Amino acid sequence: MINIADSLNSAYANIKQLAIKHHRDPNTVELLAVSKTKPIESIVDAYQQGHRKFGENYASELDQKVKDLSQYPDIEWHFIGPIQSNKTKLIANNCDWVHSIDREKIAIRLSEQRQTSRGKLNVLIQVNIDAEDSKAGVLLADVPALAELISNTPNLNLRGIMAIPRKSDDLSQQTHAFEQLNDCFVALKAVYKQVDTLSMGMSGDIEAAITHGSTMVRIGTAIFGAREPKR
């Protein structure tokens, strides 16, 4: 059994050390603890260590966890998984952030279905940085059009972009993807003042991501332990 307090502290320490090494303010790199498939007890463990930002991939699992953890209203829920259009209502009203907007239809539905009493939903555009058929996300060239559409919706607040680059142990390949993402992020920030979030970097590529401007890294297994092979 993994000790969540210890692994969370290691993740924080690792981020801080990498940020300092690459001349970044450690406070500008946030940690999203990816709790998909993990029991609510694990989330409570991390919560009791002071952690508040959790990432989930499945709409119905998110819905259940939000209900089960309603006594902790200051948890900030991030939806990071692929979005089916019949799940947008659940997603729109159960989280504070969505990282995985990848098409117009989804953006429009999330905005229409978001309860206005909850305030605007913070959203990131998912970029398919390596143009992989197997991955969700828009091509880099299509980010400006989707950003404009989102910025014109009443209930979404465009905060930046997210990507899951192809797995690679080759630092120069990791670097290339992250540089392109950072360029896209900087360009978006120049147009939309509220843009401040570049969600990139996981366990295997966290250093390259932090070097190239990531403001939020997403870590699951290293905090909560291995997931069951198949849900």
Ligand SMILES: *Cc1c(COP(=O)(O)O)cnc(C)c1O
């Ligand atoms: C699962 C997941 C993570 C975390 O992956 P781990 O290997 O558990 O650290 C990060 N980002 C996304 C989009 C994920 O789906």
